[in-house]
Amino acid sequence: MLRLVSLQITATLVAGVIAGLLGGWAAMFSAVLGGMCCVVPNGIMAFRLFASSQKMGGANPATFFIWEFVKIALTLALLFATARLYHGLNWLALLGGFIVALKSYIILLFGHKQ
Numbered sequence: 001m002l003r004l005v006s007l008q009i010t011a012t013l014v015a016g017v018i019a020g021l022l023g024g025w026a027a028m029f030s031a032v033l034g035g036m037c038c039v040v041p042n043g044i045m046a047f048r049l050f051a052s053s054q055k056m057g058g059a060n061p062a063t064f065f066i067w068e069f070v071k072i073a074l075t076l077a078l079l080f081a082t083a084r085l086y087h088g089l090n091w092l093a094l095l096g097g098f099i100v101a102l103k104s105y106i107i108l109l110f111g112h113k114q
Contacts, residue, residue: 001046004105008039011104012097019093027093033086034097037078041071 012035020028045067052063079098083089 001050004108005039005043005046007107008035008042008101008104011107012036012039012101015097015100019090019096023090023093026088027090029086029088030090030093031097031100033082033089034079034094035101037075037082038098038101040078041074044074045071 012032015035016028016032019031048067049064052060082094
């Protein structure tokens with residue numbers, strides 16, 4: 001999970017640089033904020049699942065489902081807060097950064113050696 005979160009951070013930064021080159025500073029910040037709306041909840045969920053797996057008896061499926069719900073709710077809350085608080089928001093860059101971070105796991109699938 002740590003590899004996935006670090007890959008999402010890297011992909012978000014790359015998307016931010018590309019958005020910055022294409023649309024300026026506002027687009028760069030929007031893309032990075034969009035990616036972070038995905039990365040932060042995933043990082044929290046990864047940490048909590050790791051912590052619960054270290055406890056006696058390990059993680060159970062209920063823990064996963066509870067934290068998946070928390071992750072979705074936090075993602076929506078962060079997207080809403082970004083839209084309300086950042087007045088120079090570039091919606092295309094925000095969605096681009098969010099999708100890049102959300103789908104960056106595909107890179108791990110292609111890089112997986114058997």
